[in-house]
Amino acid sequence: MTSRNISRFWEWGRKIICVGRNYADHAKELKNAVPTEPVIFLKPPSSYVTEGSPILIPAYTSDLHHEVELGVVIGKGGTSIPQCEAMDHVAGYALCLDMTARDVQDQCKSQGLPWTLAKAFNTSCPVSAFIPKERVPDPGHVTLWLKVNEHVKQSGCTSQMIFSIPFIISYISDFISLEEGDLILTGTPKGVSAVQEHDELQAGIEGLITMSFRVDRAQ
């Protein structure tokens, strides 16, 4: 049997678990309450897209937003992981976008329905190359940025997160067992905005990685 390589975790078909409203400035810009417990939702593995392929705007939205986020790649699975052991379960990181059909999400919110079609469509999770954990000594203090057509839209530091990475890993694993190859998206800072067909998105983690994606319409 060929051994699998964690640096291509997006090919493993594992879970993508997202934390929402983890930055107070973003919760406020969308007029959401600042949470006292993490807000959790899922994306399927079919939402992954890597550089070289476009982000596709679903036909049913006219307000597709970018959300730049730090992704945490799980290297060792577990259930009810204590916070003090959480970082031992991390293999590395990835820069991620949580593409969100904001109009659909607003409609779901107002009707008390799940956000699935707003968050989990094909290409809703663009990811960078894998970053081994040794290259990120302090993931709680890295700067994320995103530009649309060269204009800076988002810039924020992971030190602004309401819930820390160890807390998030521990919290999620109390309800959903984590497996090697799972990805956790840790929420977005302020500055989310709509993208259009033919836009060029560039994003980075300062000093560590950059990535770029073109936006197209789904056929």
Ligand SMILES: CC(=O)CC(=O)C(=O)O
């Ligand atoms: C309101 C949201 O879309 C929550 C979210 O995904 C976030 O990153 O915050």
Ligand SMILES: [Mg+2]
């Ligand atoms: Mg998000």
